[in-house]
Amino acid sequence: MALAVASRAHAQDQRMLLDLCVNGRCYGTSFVVLRDGHYLVDADALARADLPTANAQVSIVADRRFIDVATLAAGAKAAMDAQGTRLDLVLPAEAWSAKQVAVNPGARRVAPAAVPSVYVNYAADVGSAGRSSLFLDGGLSRGVGALRSTASWTRDDGWRRGLTRYEYDDLEHMRRWTVGDQFAFSSDGLGGTALIGGIGVGRAFDLDPYLITFPQPTVSGVLQAPGTIDVYQNGVLVAQRAVGAGPFSLAGLGLGPGSNDVRVVVHDPFGGTRELQQSFYGATAALAPGLSEFAFQLGAERPSQDSGRYDGDRPALLARQRWGITDWLTAGYRVEAGKDLVNAGPSADIRLPVGYLHAALAASRADGASATGQAFAYDYTGRSFGFSTGVQLYGRDYRRLGDEFAFARVRSQRYANASWSPFERLTLQASLGLATYADGQRQRSQGLSGSVRLGYGATLLLALTRTRTNEEATDTQAFANLVIPFGRSSFGVNATHDDFGTSYGVSAQRSLPSDTGYGYAVDASHGPDGLAGRAELDYQNAYARVAAIGTRFAGQSGGDLLVSGSLLALDGRVFAGRPLEGGYALVEVPGMEGVDVTRENQSVGRTDGRGDVLVPGLLPYQANRIGLDQADVPAQYAVGATAESVSVPRFGGTVVRFDVHPLQAVRGQLMLDGAGVRYGTLELDAAGATLRSPVGADGSFYFGDLAAGRYVARLHHEGSYARCALEVPASQAPIRNLGSVACTPAP
Numbered sequence: 001m002a003l004a005v006a007s008r009a010h011a012q013d014q015r016m017l018l019d020l021c022v023n024g025r026c027y028g029t030s031f032v033v034l035r036d037g038h039y040l041v042d043a044d045a046l047a048r049a050d051l052p053t054a055n056a057q058v059s060i061v062a063d064r065r066f067i068d069v070a071t072l073a074a075g076a077k078a079a080m081d082a083q084g085t086r087l088d089l090v091l092p093a094e095a096w097s098a099k100q101v102a103v104n105p106g107a108r109r110v111a112p113a114a115v116p117s118v119y120v121n122y123a124a125d126v127g128s129a130g131r132s133s134l135f136l137d138g139g140l141s142r143g144v145g146a147l148r149s150t151a152s153w154t155r156d157d158g159w160r161r162g163l164t165r166y167e168y169d170d171l172e173h174m175r176r177w178t179v180g181d182q183f184a185f186s187s188d189g190l191g192g193t194a195l196i197g198g199i200g201v202g203r204a205f206d207l208d209p210y211l212i213t214f215p216q217p218t219v220s221g222v223l224q225a226p227g228t229i230d231v232y233q234n235g236v237l238v239a240q241r242a243v244g245a246g247p248f249s250l251a252g253l254g255l256g257p258g259s260n261d262v263r264v265v266v267h268d269p270f271g272g273t274r275e276l277q278q279s280f281y282g283a284t285a286a287l288a289p290g291l292s293e294f295a296f297q298l299g300a301e302r303p304s305q306d307s308g309r310y311d312g313d314r315p316a317l318l319a320r321q322r323w324g325i326t327d328w329l330t331a332g333y334r335v336e337a338g339k340d341l342v343n344a345g346p347s348a349d350i351r352l353p354v355g356y357l358h359a360a361l362a363a364s365r366a367d368g369a370s371a372t373g374q375a376f377a378y379d380y381t382g383r384s385f386g387f388s389t390g391v392q393l394y395g396r397d398y399r400r401l402g403d404e405f406a407f408a409r410v411r412s413q414r415y416a417n418a419s420w421s422p423f424e425r426l427t428l429q430a431s432l433g434l435a436t437y438a439d440g441q442r443q444r445s446q447g448l449s450g451s452v453r454l455g456y457g458a459t460l461l462l463a464l465t466r467t468r469t470n471e472e473a474t475d476t477q478a479f480a481n482l483v484i485p486f487g488r489s490s491f492g493v494n495a496t497h498d499d500f501g502t503s504y505g506v507s508a509q510r511s512l513p514s515d516t517g518y519g520y521a522v523d524a525s526h527g528p529d530g531l532a533g534r535a536e537l538d539y540q541n542a543y544a545r546v547a548a549i550g551t552r553f554a555g556q557s558g559g560d561l562l563v564s565g566s567l568l569a570l571d572g573r574v575f576a577g578r579p580l581e582g583g584y585a586l587v588e589v590p591g592m593e594g595v596d597v598t599r600e601n602q603s604v605g606r607t608d609g610r611g612d613v614l615v616p617g618l619l620p621y622q623a624n625r626i627g628l629d630q631a632d633v634p635a636q637y638a639v640g641a642t643a644e645s646v647s648v649p650r651f652g653g654t655v656v657r658f659d660v661h662p663l664q665a666v667r668g669q670l671m672l673d674g675a676g677v678r679y680g681t682l683e684l685d686a687a688g689a690t691l692r693s694p695v696g697a698d699g700s701f702y703f704g705d706l707a708a709g710r711y712v713a714r715l716h717h718e719g720s721y722a723r724c725a726l727e728v729p730a731s732q733a734p735i736r737n738l739g740s741v742a743c744t745p746a747p
Contacts, residue, residue: 020045023089029045051095095246096244101251103239110623112144112649114143114144115654116142118138124563128557147165149162176202181196184297186318189360191362195303196299198297202296207621208621214282214286216254216288217280221249228241229243255282259381260280263276263277287322301338314339317335318336331346341365341366355378371394387418387419393412415434417429425452489509490509491507504525517540529554531552534550535549536549544576547560582648582650583624586612586654587612588655593608593611595629595632595633622647638662644656667738679696680718715743
């Protein structure tokens with residue numbers, strides 16, 4: 001109709017309503033104008049067909065946008081069928097822009113929520129012969145920052161401070177700031193390690209746990225018409241996706257490290273198929289293009305964790321950074337410096353067609369002497385075969401950060417490892433190693449091992465190792481172990497032969513449950529030195545973990561009683577629990593005692609008399625699903641959401657409140673112009689939702705659950721509207737009668 005009344009239509013225009021089909025697939029009806037032999041199609045209809053129109057010629061007809069299909073792309077064709085009911089468009093695949101198809105899209109990142117909290121983990125050990133100790137790990141958490149410290153006490157040495165630091169997580173830039181005690185370490189194999197007190201900042205990929213940091217392959221193709229693709233990884237179907245016409249590329253495949261084969265089967269709408277294949281080697285040590293990692297740390301060295309002092313005469317600096325340049329090259333540098341010491345060099349990680357190569361060079365100057373170091377490593381991991389080898393060489397005067405506190409300086413290291421799984425249940429491994437130290441000592445090692453998975457989950461492990469230091473006698477050891485699982489329990493037998501003789505042993509263990517229960521571990525052996533072994537009995541509940549440990553070695557017996565747990569102050573309450581690991585949440589179901597609360601659909605506890613329960617073990621910066629069992633809530637109570645996804649920072653916690661309240665109904669009678677209302681619908685907005693009630697012949701209405709407050713309701717009555725003011729009083733009564741409620745006609 002709009003086209004028919006167009007005031008400036010061309011005399012030769014033909015206006016039609018046709019089915020629109022593109023490359024054989026139809027997208028419903030569309031307005032079409034035939035002008036001077038050109039087909040103009042309604043722009044909205046072309047958008048439904050996912051056709052890009054940004055660069056096409058636009059005409060305005062009856063205030064609507066029409067596109068000349070001949071200008072969509074070079075080679076575009078349009079034709080109307082013989083019956084004059086359908087317009088067929090044929091476009092080359094290049095008419096569509098390239099599409100990124102996410103095969104494994106990352107989970108939605110949930111912003112962390114936290115409230116101030118204070119926690120202390122403790123472990124008290126009372127041992128035989130007067131041995132006793134206490135270890136504390138505590139912190140104050142506020143938002144994404146935490147002040148943490150450890151301390152220990154022993155009968156002989158008294159109190160000692162451990163590591164004290166303040167950590168702040170910068171989520172926007174994915175980096176972590178640390179002020180206080182921290183380890184400065186290198187990642188290229190040529191640098192040193194030192195415990196320092198100072199300031200540092202570094203990349204923290206764990207702040208986005210859904211980020212894939214190492215390169216992934218890109219598989220590209222073209223669809224002439226909309227179709228579907230099947231994605232296979234190493235022969236296993238992992239995804240099916242619908243894809244529009246045009247070029248496409250698959251992203252986010254989520255391949256693991258090692259050798260991978262990707263096969264993509266493309267199905268067009270006419271039943272045709274074709275395959276795209278690609279082999280790709282992934283390595284977690286590499287960085288995806290555009291990503292970088294770094295660490296910059298400055299401070300004074302601390303000799304050890306047992307020493308609470310800092311050596312002000314030994315400043316320490318470490319700076320390292322790497323960049324993902326391409327999907328096959330990651331490059332970086334490292335600089336470390338101390339008193340009369342400088343050590344620096346570049347590094348590169350290169351993905352080869354088969355395997356992965358790491359190379360690093362460095363030069364050091366300390367106390368007036370210079371030296372160089374080199375490190376090379378190659379790694380290949382396949383589905384049935386793996387191999388790695390490497391060498392590290394250091395000059396005689398080569399020095400690194402922290403070498404002053406090292407027991408022995410290594411001058412060269414060489415190694416080679418290989419693994420082979422000729423069958424699904426059999427794995428063989430071999431290793432060779434050679435290390436040379438500054439004092440001239442050389443240590444050679446060889447190893448051969450194999451594991452066989454037997455029926456019913458049983459595993460047999462065989463190992464043979466040989467070690468030789470300089471010209472001393474070779475130390476040879478053979479080991480065999482058979483483990484048979486029984487649910488949470490397992491039983492094993494083993495035998496060991498070395499230069500001192502042969503020993504035989506048995507072992508049995510039962511793991512602790514996730515909630516309340518017990519476990520045990522027993523290892524006993526008899527050899528040339530007699531009976532030796534260790535036995536441990538564990539028990540845990542919601543408040544603590546207790547372990548009784550007995551040992552016997554070299555004719556000496558001993559025992560320990562270990563009690564560990566935590567104290568947590570959160571939201572005005574103090575809780576005792578098992579040692580805290582990761583984050584935590586205080587779940588509140590106000591006034592509801594005994595409600596079962598779940599984490600990832602697994603029961604983790606029941607609410608106390610106040611309706612609270614502490615849920616530990618939440619994964620930092622991930623979406624943790626917390627829920628409750630609605631069956632534990634009495635029927636006369638209303639329950640809002642029964643589950644919620646929450647994210648917490650490291651060593652931090654939040655409060656999760658579930659809306660559970662008694663059902664309180666509201667009833668009354670509506671009056672309009674002094675007379676009762678006969679029939680209609682009454683609706684109002686409450687708690688983010690629209691509630692509706694039918695109105696009876698006597699003007700009565702009823703809402704099953706409505707909180708106290710003032711509401712402006714809307715009455716739909718005999719084709720007109722009226723406003724009704726509802727004053728709902730605060731009351732504990734299950735049903736509140738408002739009596740007569742006056743309504744006024746809406747303007």
